[in-house]
Amino acid sequence: MARTVSTTCPYCGVGCGLILNVDDAGRIRWVDDDPANPSSVGMLCVKGRFGTSFVHHPDRLTTPLIRKDGGLKEAGWDEALNLVAERLSAHRGYFGSFASAKATNEDAFIQQKFVRLIMGTNNIDHCTRLCHSPSVEAMLQQLGSGATSNSYVDFEEASCVVVIGCDPGSNHPVIASRIRRAVDTRGTKLVVINPRRIELCDRASLFLQPRAGTDVALFNGVARAILDEGIEDREFIAARTEGFRDFLAAIQEATVDECAARCGVPAEDLRTAARLFARPPARAGQPAGLRPGSCLLWGMGITQHTQGTDNAHALLNLALLAGQLGRPGCGVSPLRGQNNVQGCGDAGCIPDSLPGYQPYDAPVFARFEDHWGGPLPRQPGIKATDMVERIATGDIRAMYIVGENPLLSEPNLRHATGLIRALDFLVVQDLFLHETAELADVVLPAASFAEKDGTFTNSERRVQRVRPAIAAVGASRPDWEIICDLARRMAPAAGVDPRQFGHATSAEVFAELARLTPQLRGLSHARLDTAGGIQWPCPEAGHPGTRFLYAESFPRGLARFTPVRQAAEADETPNPDYPIVLNTGRILYHWHGGTITRRVAGLMARVDTVPVAIHPADASVAGIAEGDEVVVLSRRGKMSGRAVLTGGVQPGNIFVPFVKLQDQAANFLTNNVYDEQSRIPEYKVCAVRVEKKRERASGPARRD
Amino acid sequence: MRLDGREVEPFGSLLDTILAAGIPLPHLCKDDALPVIGACRTCLVEADGRVVAACSTPATGVSECLTHTGRVTRIRRGVLELTRAMQSGPPSQTGGPCSAETAAALAAHGIEQARYLPRNAAYSDSSNTFFSFHQDACILCGRCTAACQDLQHIGAIGIAGRGLGARITAGTGGPLSASICTSCGSCVAACPTTALSPKE
Numbered sequence: 001m002a003r004t005v006s007t008t009c010p011y012c013g014v015g016c017g018l019i020l021n022v023d024d025a026g027r028i029r030w031v032d033d034d035p036a037n038p039s040s041v042g043m044l045c046v047k048g049r050f051g052t053s054f055v056h057h058p059d060r061l062t063t064p065l066i067r068k069d070g071g072l073k074e075a076g077w078d079e080a081l082n083l084v085a086e087r088l089s090a091h092r093g094y095f096g097s098f099a100s101a102k103a104t105n106e107d108a109f110i111q112q113k114f115v116r117l118i119m120g121t122n123n124i125d126h127c128t129r130l131c132h133s134p135s136v137e138a139m140l141q142q143l144g145s146g147a148t149s150n151s152y153v154d155f156e157e158a159s160c161v162v163v164i165g166c167d168p169g170s171n172h173p174v175i176a177s178r179i180r181r182a183v184d185t186r187g188t189k190l191v192v193i194n195p196r197r198i199e200l201c202d203r204a205s206l207f208l209q210p211r212a213g214t215d216v217a218l219f220n221g222v223a224r225a226i227l228d229e230g231i232e233d234r235e236f237i238a239a240r241t242e243g244f245r246d247f248l249a250a251i252q253e254a255t256v257d258e259c260a261a262r263c264g265v266p267a268e269d270l271r272t273a274a275r276l277f278a279r280p281p282a283r284a285g286q287p288a289g290l291r292p293g294s295c296l297l298w299g300m301g302i303t304q305h306t307q308g309t310d311n312a313h314a315l316l317n318l319a320l321l322a323g324q325l326g327r328p329g330c331g332v333s334p335l336r337g338q339n340n341v342q343g344c345g346d347a348g349c350i351p352d353s354l355p356g357y358q359p360y361d362a363p364v365f366a367r368f369e370d371h372w373g374g375p376l377p378r379q380p381g382i383k384a385t386d387m388v389e390r391i392a393t394g395d396i397r398a399m400y401i402v403g404e405n406p407l408l409s410e411p412n413l414r415h416a417t418g419l420i421r422a423l424d425f426l427v428v429q430d431l432f433l434h435e436t437a438e439l440a441d442v443v444l445p446a447a448s449f450a451e452k453d454g455t456f457t458n459s460e461r462r463v464q465r466v467r468p469a470i471a472a473v474g475a476s477r478p479d480w481e482i483i484c485d486l487a488r489r490m491a492p493a494a495g496v497d498p499r500q501f502g503h504a505t506s507a508e509v510f511a512e513l514a515r516l517t518p519q520l521r522g523l524s525h526a527r528l529d530t531a532g533g534i535q536w537p538c539p540e541a542g543h544p545g546t547r548f549l550y551a552e553s554f555p556r557g558l559a560r561f562t563p564v565r566q567a568a569e570a571d572e573t574p575n576p577d578y579p580i581v582l583n584t585g586r587i588l589y590h591w592h593g594g595t596i597t598r599r600v601a602g603l604m605a606r607v608d609t610v611p612v613a614i615h616p617a618d619a620s621v622a623g624i625a626e627g628d629e630v631v632v633l634s635r636r637g638k639m640s641g642r643a644v645l646t647g648g649v650q651p652g653n654i655f656v657p658f659v660k661l662q663d664q665a666a667n668f669l670t671n672n673v674y675d676e677q678s679r680i681p682e683y684k685v686c687a688v689r690v691e692k693k694r695e696r697a698s699g700p701a702r703r704d
Numbered sequence: 705m706r707l708d709g710r711e712v713e714p715f716g717s718l719l720d721t722i723l724a725a726g727i728p729l730p731h732l733c734k735d736d737a738l739p740v741i742g743a744c745r746t747c748l749v750e751a752d753g754r755v756v757a758a759c760s761t762p763a764t765g766v767s768e769c770l771t772h773t774g775r776v777t778r779i780r781r782g783v784l785e786l787t788r789a790m791q792s793g794p795p796s797q798t799g800g801p802c803s804a805e806t807a808a809a810l811a812a813h814g815i816e817q818a819r820y821l822p823r824n825a826a827y828s829d830s831s832n833t834f835f836s837f838h839q840d841a842c843i844l845c846g847r848c849t850a851a852c853q854d855l856q857h858i859g860a861i862g863i864a865g866r867g868l869g870a871r872i873t874a875g876t877g878g879p880l881s882a883s884i885c886t887s888c889g890s891c892v893a894a895c896p897t898t899a900l901s902p903k904e
Contacts (some may be wrong), residue, residue, distance in 0.1 A: 022799070030902060032801050034739045034895060041892075042737040043856060049889035050834040050902075171885060180857035208738075399861060602903075603831045 005469035006034060008456045008533075009048040010102060010449035011591055013336030014152075014174045015458025015533070016040030016048050020450065021470040023095055028052055028450065028469065038154060039439030039462055039533065045173035047591060048604070054599040055470065059432050061445035062474020072433075072443060077475065077485070084400075084442050085489040087425045088119065089224035091398035093422075096123035096387040099349035100403025100479070101341035103446075104454030104466055106509040107479035108340070108347035109355060110501070111402060114487045117374050118494045122351050122381030123396070126344045127337075129384035130409055131300055131677035134308030135334035136345070142316050146357065146554030147342065150295065150548040151460045151535065152333030156182045157329035159292035160189040160280035162273070164315065169199035171586040172335050172459075176200060186283040188277050193218065194301060195583060196655050197648035206272055207651065212581050212685045213305060213569030214263035218270070219314035220566065221259025223251050223321055225274035230277065233323025240554070241320050243561040260564060278322040286329075293330030294322065299337075300585065304683040306571050308675040310564040320559050326550035336459040337592070339449075340544070343457030346384055346536070347513055351381030356517035371516060373495045383679040385410070389672075391419040398425040401651070402479055403446065405437035408593030408660050409428015411670035411681040412636045421426070429482060434595045436704070444478035452478050454506045455528065457536070460544070480509055502579070564627040570685035571673040571690065574652065578634060578687035580618065581653045584666045590659040598661070610641035610664050614653040614690060617644050632656065634686055637668035640693055654690060658683070706768045708793035714763035718756070719747050721763040727771055730784070730809035733845035734759045735802075741846045745783045746809060746851055747874050750776045777881045780856065781813045788815055792822035793840030805842060806897045823868050831879035835892045835902045842899035848891035849870060860885035872899075 002023050009016040021030040031049050035042035064080035065072040079201025088095060089567060097119070099111045107117035108126075115124040128136065138147035142148075142285055155161055155178050166618075176199070182188035183203045192204040201207045210218050226232050229246070237244050260267035263587070271603050283294040296319055302311045316332060321678060324330040336342050346354035358364045360378060369376055388410055390396050399420075410416035420426065428440040437443050450469045455465045503509045505526040514520045519537035527541070528534060534545040548561075574581055589606040593595040611615035613628050622631055628643045633656070641656060641664055658667040671686040705714045714721050722729050742760040749758045752828035754817075762789040770776065777871065788810055809814075820840055827839040844863060849872065853859045860883045862874040874883035892900045 029734075030801060035892065044888060044890070046834065046887035046889065048889065049893075170885070173888065177858070184857050204797045602833045 004010045004032070006513045007449070007467045007469060008339070008464045009044070010339050012046045012172050013049065013338055013341055013459035014172050015456060015460075015462060015464055016044050017464070018044070018048060018172055022469050023549045026470050027056055029238040039458055039460060039464070042316070043174045043177055045327070046588060047597070050602050051597060051600045053601070054446045054596050055132055055473070056452040057599040059599060060435060060473045060476070061431060061443060062308060062476060064475070065443040065447060067441045072440075080442055080444060081486050081489055084427050084486055087441070088398060088400065089490060089493060090542050092120055094395065094397035095119050095121055095399070096382060097395045097400040097401060098384060098406065099124060099126040099344055101127050101338035101344040102403045103344070103465070104340065104452060104477065104506065104620065105343040105347045105513060106454040106506040107402070107455060108344040108349045108484075109509055109513045110483045112348040112355070113372065114483050114501070116376050117500065118487050118490050119373050120377050120494070120600055121380065122377050123387060124349050125351050125384035125387065126341070126349045127384070127404060127409065128341050128345055128350070130681065131217060131308070131341065132303055133339050133680050134303040134312045134335045134675055135298070137309050138312035138316055138562070139332070142320070142358040142562055143312065143550065145549065146345070146425045147324060147461055147682070148331070148333045148336070148459055149547070149550055150333060152178055154293070154298070154329050154331055154548060155179055155295055156184065157293070158184070159187055159283040159286060160191065160294040160295065161192065161327065162191040162274045162277055162296050164193040164298040166294065166299025166335055167194070167198040167585060168297070168335065170588045171299070171337060173588065175335065179203070181552065182283070185465055186285060189280050190282045191196065191273050193425055195650060195653065203543050206269060206276065206466045208265045208269055208273060210265050211569065212583060212653065213307070214566065215302060215305070216307065216564055217254075217262035218265060219268040219318055219396060219567040220251055220254060221256050221263065221267075222277065224254065225271045226278045226321055228256065228269070229274065231275065236323030237321070241561060242558040247317060247561035247563045248567060249275045251561060253565070257343040258296060268350060277318065277324070293327055294324045295329070295331055295333060296324070297333045297335055298337050301684060303680055305685065306569045306673055306675050306682045309677040310567065310679050313564045314563040317561055320561055322685060326548065328548065333672040335495065339458070340456040341456065342459060342461060343463070345466055346457055346517065347546060351383055355513060356519055367550070368516065372500055374494070385674055385679045385681060388416055388419050390668050391422050397423060399423055400427045401436060402429045404433045405430070405436050405593055407439070408595065408665060408667065411667055411683055412672040413665065413667045414637050415672055418641050419584070425588065429479060432599065433597055445474060446482065447472060447476050447478045450489050453474070454478070456524070461505045461535045463520070463528060463536060465525065465528050478506070480506060480660055510567045557663060571682055572671050572685065572687045574687045578689050579652070580688050580690055582632065582634065582666070582686050582688040583649070583653055583655045583667055584658045584670065584683050585655060592659065594659040594661060597659070601608040608657060608661060610639065610659065610661050610666070612641040612690070613643045613644045613646050613649050613653045615647065615649050616645045616655065617651045617689070622692060624690070624692045631691050631693050632669060632688050633691070634669035634671075634688045635697050636671070638662040639666065639668050654688065705763065705766055706724070706770070708771055717761050718751060718761045718769055719765060721748070722758055722769070722771060728812065729758065729771055730780070730785070731759055731851045732804035732806055732809060732843065733847055735847050735850065737855060738847065738894070739849055741890070744783065744787065744843065746780060746787065748776055748780050748783065767811050771869045772887060780814070784810055784813050785819050786813055787843050788820055789818045789820035789822055790825070790843045791818075791841050793838065793866060797900040798904070800892040800895050802896045803898045803901065804896060807816065825871070827871055829857045829874070829879050831881035832885065832887060833903070834887050834889060835900055837872060839898050839899065841897040842872060843897055844870055845896060847894040847896060851890040851894040856888055856890050858884060858886060858888070861891060872892060
């Protein structure tokens with residue numbers, strides 16, 4: 001029967017409402033927008049509208065696979081799960097697991113429960129380590145909560161929106177539309193800070209183009225300008241913050257001009273940015289009596305640096321200095337890249353806290369152990385990037401990777417591939433036999449968003465329903481069901497009651513998550529079905545949810561200024577052999593590493609080779625013309641792509657999206673060095689050389 | 705107010721009030737999610753004796769509204785016949801979610817064949833990977849351009865030319881693929897004909 005199903009988009013963290021139109025044959029024919037969805041208000045982007053056909057792709061895994069005689073052979077669920085149970089039991093103490101920010105809250109909750117209760121370790125993490133771990137780290141330290149403080153509607157009610165180190169037009173297109181609407185219809189001021197020109201610059205009042213790796217100098221310069229002009233929010237600083245004196249001392253170490261020289265931005269632009277952010281002119285329709293607000297939105301340009309946490313601190317200091325928190329139309333928003341990266345963390349898939357970011361302390365452990373009927377590990381787990389690195393030291397010998405493809409997403413892929421190969425035992429659970437799955441000992445076929453029942457939590461903390469629209473593909477099953485099945489097989493030997501994993505429905509799983517997680521306690525599938533998506537914190541059934549945080553106080557009481565100083569710009573800086581700085585990021589028509597979007601014909605038709613954006617001056621020196629095939633080399637590897645000449649990147653810089661196309665990917669080049677606190681890799685800066693690809697002597701050169 | 709002899713509570717536009725009362729009325733250029741355009745003139749009704757477009761007339765201030773008098777039905781039928789004449793080609797079978805609205809309005813007014821000579825509207829653009837544009841089905845209602853400009857705030861498409869020469873264009877008249885179009889598909893979702901239709 002043809003029917004329509006209301007669900008939530010599986011791509012970025014905006015969390016748009018999708019209405020899937022499914023035909024008689026059970027295939028998605030058309031994806032409609034959902035005007036009733038408060039996060040997307042009737043909008044979609046190309047990926048949500050035209051990019052869901054991957055669920056029907058013939059590459060979908062339809063049966064478990066087991067490695068036999070060197071190859072992956074089809075197997076039944078019993079055989080595969082018994083093997084996994086036996087081998088994982090033998091690796092207790094040397095085990096780590098990646099959860100998936102693409103799976104549901106229910107999947108994530110069951111997975112961390114399995115890792116903690118059955119495997120007895122906190123070695124569980126997910127891709128937040130690679131995207132916003134510095135933001136979360138800095139926000140937890142300074143504010144006491146790691147989530148976005150406001151809602152998308154605040155971008156439209158702000159008088160100034162500052163977009164830093166992200167390209168919403170490519171990765172969060174519906175957010176970009178809401179920002180454009182604010183600028184076009186309300187006169188909202190837009191400030192873009194990015195080392196390369198992005199599309200939103202067309203609407204910007206001010207575009208700052210700093211040198212890569214100088215964000216702290218830039219933000220400290222803006223802070224100094226705010227203080228020089230006396231436009232800081234003294235009342236807010238006195239009533240709501242601590243540590244201002246130390247911060248002031250640190251800021252006074254450098255003048256605006258000195259900071260400007262360090263980051264390569266005109267000093268006057270830093271002063272303009274300071275005024276626009278701290279005291280923006282009121283937008284059209286600003287309610288009388290309400291101070292015009294400013295929003296800070298940021299992405300990986302802040303975080304993916306060896307000083308990523310410092311960058312986030314410097315940025316949050318600005319929000320505190322200007323008092324731009326806790327009112328409508330202001331706040332801090334780390335734009336989340338994946339559909340459920342917020343929820344995966346909320347559900348406890350992080351190594352240093354339990355669901356709901358509850359700390360490892362005695363009362364919390366007591367409550368969880370009481371509910372789960374078994375002892376929980378006390379020692380904080382190993383973070384995702386370190387799990388991979390510590391395969392080399394033998395600390396990690398077996399891994400269970402759900403819905404992630406580290407051999408596309410880790411930096412320095414050749415190095416990472418060597419490590420993953422060295423594992424004694426690897427289980428991969430996913431939709432496709434991707435680069436990591438090809439090396440697995442057991443591959444388990446998982447259900448996609450279109451076959452699943454559950455919830456995603458988007459970037460504005462809105463918990464939304466995911467509903468099954470198509471029949472199961474082959475023998476694939478929802479992640480939580482697979483893990484429950486496995487856990488029941490392992491429970492007796494682990495001294496755990498198998499009924500701890502006896503959930504019959506995903507609604508039951510959510511009920512347990514809500515019971516154990518204070519900010520979700522008021523939610524249930526039934527309530528979300530009736531009311532639509534609700535924003536946490538929602539502590540009780542009658543609570544309407546929370547549009548913005550910190551109206552009265554911060555979770556840690558007072559917010560804390562954290563002085564930071566500009567450190568070395570990057571681990572690796574250009575030299576005569578590698579004279580160019582490589583910056584990585586996203587493009588509109590592909591999704592992250594490309595495991596999904598490579599399997600959507602229309603998206604591949606738009607972009608089928610990796611574009612290498614290079615400044616015309618650098619291109620001319622290297623003899624490169626628009627459309628030429630170029631080779632990019634770093635100390636770690638090389639890749640080829642198609643040259644795009646643009647003044648949008650600065651001379652001496654190139655930009656390459658990290659999607660893998662034609663077996664070419666930027667992560668063969670990137671540097672596996674990490675921010676000390678958050679352990680995020682420095683994807684955003686490494687030194688490379690760009691050459692025009694030499695035509696082979698034999699055979700004609702390929703031209704498209 | 706009195707609506708077709710019934711006492712109703714006015715709210716929003718006359719069109720809002722009429723549709724809420726369950727009275728069928730074509731409204732080919734009015735999208736739920738978008739501001740009023742007022743281009744298609746297919747929602748003409750009589751309000752206190754005057755013929756007005758229901759979508760752009762506030763309901764408050766009208767004391768009597770009649771939707772199906774002989775006079776207004778005749779005028780609406782005339783408008784729809786002109787609308788039909790804008791479509792020169794045979795209606796294609798596949799379209800977006802609203803693509804049947806025009807055909808349904810024509811059928812409801814008993815219009816099968818075009819009474820006027822069709823205009824010359826042969827432009828088509830299949831350069832976008834995900835959808836195509838065929839002018840021969842386009843009624844120039846403006847919903848697609850409103851979706852592009854007022855919903856997504858992209859402004860990739862607009863209406864260029866006037867009179868018989870008017871058509872939907874991308875940018876300054878080139879193909880969609882060479883414009884700033886981001887392929888979000890909001891135009892396809894809004895189109896009340898098969899002029900903008902998803903590719904298979």
